[in-house]
Amino acid sequence: MRLAVFGFSCLFLILAGCSTGNAKYGNLVSPPPATGAPVFSPAAGSYNSVQTVSITDPIAGAAIYFTTNGTVPTASSTPYAGPITVSSTETLMAVAIAPGYVSSAVETAAYTISLPPPATAAPVFSPAAGSYTSGQTVSITDATAGAAIYFTRNGTVPTASSTLFTGPITVSSTETLMAVAIAPGYASSTVVTAGYIITPPPATAAPVFSPAAGSYNSAQTVSITDATAGAAIYFTTNGTVPTASSTPYTGPITVSSTEMLMAVAIAPGYASSTVATAAYTITVAPDGKVLHGNTPVSGAHVYLLAANTSGYGNASVSLLNSALTGAFDALGGYVTTAADGSFTISGMYQCTPNTQVYAYALGGNAGSGDNTASGMLAILGNCPQSGSFTINSPFTMNEVTTIAAAYVMAGFANGATHVSSSGTPLAQTGIAHAFGNVVNLADSTTGAALTATPAGNGAVPQSEINTLANMLAACIGLTSSNSCSSLFENATADGTASGAQPTDTATAAINIAHHPGANVAELYTLGSAALTFTPALSQQPNDFSVAVNFSVPNSTWAGNSEAIFQGAHQIAVDAGGNVWIAGFSTSTAYGLMKLSTLGAVLSPPDGYMGGGPSSPNGVAVDLSGNVWVTNPAFGVNTTVTVSEFSNTGAPLSPSTGFVPNNPQLGVAIAIDAQGNAWLPYGFGVAELSPAGEMITSNPGTSGIRTPTGLAIDANNNLWLATGFPQQTGFFYEFSSSGAAINPPTLGKYSCGVAPGGEDETEGVAIDASGDLWSVGSEGFAKESATPIPPCSGTGGGFVYQIEDRGGDVAIDGDGNAWIISGSGGNGTLSEFSNSGSPISPSNGFVGILYEPITLNGYAVVSFADLAPDSSGNLWVIQQLYTGDYSHQMPYSFYAKEFIGISAPVVTPLSAGVKNHTLGSRP
Numbered sequence: 001m002r003l004a005v006f007g008f009s010c011l012f013l014i015l016a017g018c019s020t021g022n023a024k025y026g027n028l029v030s031p032p033p034a035t036g037a038p039v040f041s042p043a044a045g046s047y048n049s050v051q052t053v054s055i056t057d058p059i060a061g062a063a064i065y066f067t068t069n070g071t072v073p074t075a076s077s078t079p080y081a082g083p084i085t086v087s088s089t090e091t092l093m094a095v096a097i098a099p100g101y102v103s104s105a106v107e108t109a110a111y112t113i114s115l116p117p118p119a120t121a122a123p124v125f126s127p128a129a130g131s132y133t134s135g136q137t138v139s140i141t142d143a144t145a146g147a148a149i150y151f152t153r154n155g156t157v158p159t160a161s162s163t164l165f166t167g168p169i170t171v172s173s174t175e176t177l178m179a180v181a182i183a184p185g186y187a188s189s190t191v192v193t194a195g196y197i198i199t200p201p202p203a204t205a206a207p208v209f210s211p212a213a214g215s216y217n218s219a220q221t222v223s224i225t226d227a228t229a230g231a232a233i234y235f236t237t238n239g240t241v242p243t244a245s246s247t248p249y250t251g252p253i254t255v256s257s258t259e260m261l262m263a264v265a266i267a268p269g270y271a272s273s274t275v276a277t278a279a280y281t282i283t284v285a286p287d288g289k290v291l292h293g294n295t296p297v298s299g300a301h302v303y304l305l306a307a308n309t310s311g312y313g314n315a316s317v318s319l320l321n322s323a324l325t326g327a328f329d330a331l332g333g334y335v336t337t338a339a340d341g342s343f344t345i346s347g348m349y350q351c352t353p354n355t356q357v358y359a360y361a362l363g364g365n366a367g368s369g370d371n372t373a374s375g376m377l378a379i380l381g382n383c384p385q386s387g388s389f390t391i392n393s394p395f396t397m398n399e400v401t402t403i404a405a406a407y408v409m410a411g412f413a414n415g416a417t418h419v420s421s422s423g424t425p426l427a428q429t430g431i432a433h434a435f436g437n438v439v440n441l442a443d444s445t446t447g448a449a450l451t452a453t454p455a456g457n458g459a460v461p462q463s464e465i466n467t468l469a470n471m472l473a474a475c476i477g478l479t480s481s482n483s484c485s486s487l488f489e490n491a492t493a494d495g496t497a498s499g500a501q502p503t504d505t506a507t508a509a510i511n512i513a514h515h516p517g518a519n520v521a522e523l524y525t526l527g528s529a530a531l532t533f534t535p536a537l538s539q540q541p542n543d544f545s546v547a548v549n550f551s552v553p554n555s556t557w558a559g560n561s562e563a564i565f566q567g568a569h570q571i572a573v574d575a576g577g578n579v580w581i582a583g584f585s586t587s588t589a590y591g592l593m594k595l596s597t598l599g600a601v602l603s604p605p606d607g608y609m610g611g612g613p614s615s616p617n618g619v620a621v622d623l624s625g626n627v628w629v630t631n632p633a634f635g636v637n638t639t640v641t642v643s644e645f646s647n648t649g650a651p652l653s654p655s656t657g658f659v660p661n662n663p664q665l666g667v668a669i670a671i672d673a674q675g676n677a678w679l680p681y682g683f684g685v686a687e688l689s690p691a692g693e694m695i696t697s698n699p700g701t702s703g704i705r706t707p708t709g710l711a712i713d714a715n716n717n718l719w720l721a722t723g724f725p726q727q728t729g730f731f732y733e734f735s736s737s738g739a740a741i742n743p744p745t746l747g748k749y750s751c752g753v754a755p756g757g758e759d760e761t762e763g764v765a766i767d768a769s770g771d772l773w774s775v776g777s778e779g780f781a782k783e784s785a786t787p788i789p790p791c792s793g794t795g796g797g798f799v800y801q802i803e804d805r806g807g808d809v810a811i812d813g814d815g816n817a818w819i820i821s822g823s824g825g826n827g828t829l830s831e832f833s834n835s836g837s838p839i840s841p842s843n844g845f846v847g848i849l850y851e852p853i854t855l856n857g858y859a860v861v862s863f864a865d866l867a868p869d870s871s872g873n874l875w876v877i878q879q880l881y882t883g884d885y886s887h888q889m890p891y892s893f894y895a896k897e898f899i900g901i902s903a904p905v906v907t908p909l910s911a912g913v914k915n916h917t918l919g920s921r922p
Contacts, residue, residue: 034101038094052086053086054084063097073094117185123141124141130197137170142183145183158178213277215281215351232265234265260279287394289337289396304320305332312921358435360375381438382432403468407513412431421922426907429577430922462535463535477532483529549878551894576625610651611657615632615633626647627647630643641658671910685710685720708761713913717735731764745785752782763775771788777800780832797843799821812868812874812903813904828846830845864877870904873902
């Protein structure tokens, strides 16, 4: 900007008598020229860095004066002597004055300085990048207070979105770290890179255990060696990883029980070895003694055998190592009993954990000379994962333990040296429970038959077991010249006179267990000839089935016996072998009972409550192990509520139950392949989902009495047994959708007794061929779609009653039918082959203790419902009436287990439906 000085000069000149060029005023003097305007460099403007400003002027010798505070510069202002540093927003003003010149115009230059924030200090790695022989723990620090550090390990440039550094970083192999620091009020630091090259020394060789890890039947002395020279070995026995601080190995380690050793080796100049682990399973077999009664049997060959898992009918597996026993024959390695009957097998065998093991003694001298027909058994049980067998040591092998072993493993045995199963999980569960059942029959230490089960609620037929043992003792002790031949002639493989005879007493015992109704008189006579074991039976029994009676808490009920619907199946077995029973308590409301595989009561005294039960009747187990129960309420019109429990007894249904008090539902219940529950409904069927919702309801066709029995076949079709059939038939078929199938697919061919008049069919069952078995009061009937042999439908102890209620039926793993006669008779237990031929004796199977009897023509002790299990046992509900017979009388219930009498079968029934294994071995 320039300031005008012309007027002032002219005024001065006028006053001096000058002229402006007008002749009127005379001649005037011209003013000096103005100094050139100062020039700023760089020019005014906005900058993001400090500027160094120079000021120049085009007039030589001009002096430049400037200000920075907004005042107009004059010759009194700061003289310009060199570049000016402008580090913040500022306005410069300058004027130039040269000799002979008027002052220049004042020039102004405004500078706007916007400086960026200072950078955060660069991160520092410690230890520094470089080459190392071992993994490094790297820390990252920064000199700027409050700085956050972000890093990457994958080669990407770190940002504020990268991993935040919160603590030391383990660098165990060659790796590149990159880091950036960011602090409030600062710009991001430069990115710092640190490369770590890890070149570890070679690892020490891994330690080696000798002998190697594995299963052993004696204590092991374990050495640990290492291939790296100078290596020190450290080990642990408690499962912790060994380090240089662990126990140093200085010599062999004794492993006397199941144990895990872990070891590490460390050598100078080497990295630590990998940790070596060796698990040792030490299973010690008990020692035993072989006795005839109380007399030692010397010179007997003792074999240790395991049940085969490759299929039914196969030979047992020999376990003794003949190289250690020093003796073997066609059966395998064996040890020989001493003069006192003792033997030892510790350290001489190996067995696969969870296989079933037993001892077999053959031959020997019981005081009357060597007897090659002497065969005795003892159950050792489950081969443990570790430690010893649960059987006490020393254990006894005598005639009583032989009978106990023969009966419990009868479902899996074809002789003393042929014990096997299919190896499926259910088969292994079944045979394990079968072997475990021996503790309910005999004391393994004393060799004595029990009177009560260890749980205390089971009555054991001691006298019968002793009588059976006496039969074997007559042969083993060579009581007479024909003791063995008499036994073998009456204990054949098929129970007939023409059957294959056994060659030793152990196999004879198994044959008797298979055919307990055969040659009873002859065997009883043989067992009565010499009373080696007492007490014994004082009179000939009906049969030699061995049954244990289990009492149930609060099982006395003064109620209406007509409330017991045998076709409803009041007893069921789950996949674990547990037994579920409905209808036992003295309470106003009573629950569901559960027994273990050994008959011990698992449920509370009044049963499992809640979920709606008040009078449980029908019971079924689904594929999840849950238990479904029907609860009829009797009155003018019977109504039914459905309850569901978990396998531990927790109620799954609401307090009112599912479909509460439904007048259409029947008491029978069955589970299909999808896990849905089916019940009779009016004259048809209803289906409940697993959640208890009714999803199908077909009331059927009126004109028949409400169905009482229900079964589901492998095609998921339903079969109903009806009440009094009259003119409408006695069984009906429904599809998996609940639709009636008419005519039924079965019934084109049949045998047995078809109900008529007021003969009421109750129990129904489906066999492996898909044929239907039903039970009326006059006999059973078998219905098929293909030709079948004729059968009478009676015999084998079936009690014939005209126009009365039918009984219950179940199919075992060999397809045999087990039938309980109707409640109007004695409630006897009968067995029939799959072709319908009677197998049981003329009075049926009884089982010592509370065998069925009558009083004044009425049943005082009778059987009700039944269920076979996967161990070859048959569970039966037994009623004991305590007063004169009437429809209103007190009676109590027992759960009766017939040991080894039936073939193992798939349980629960719903699994048979799902897997097409109804009436099949597991």
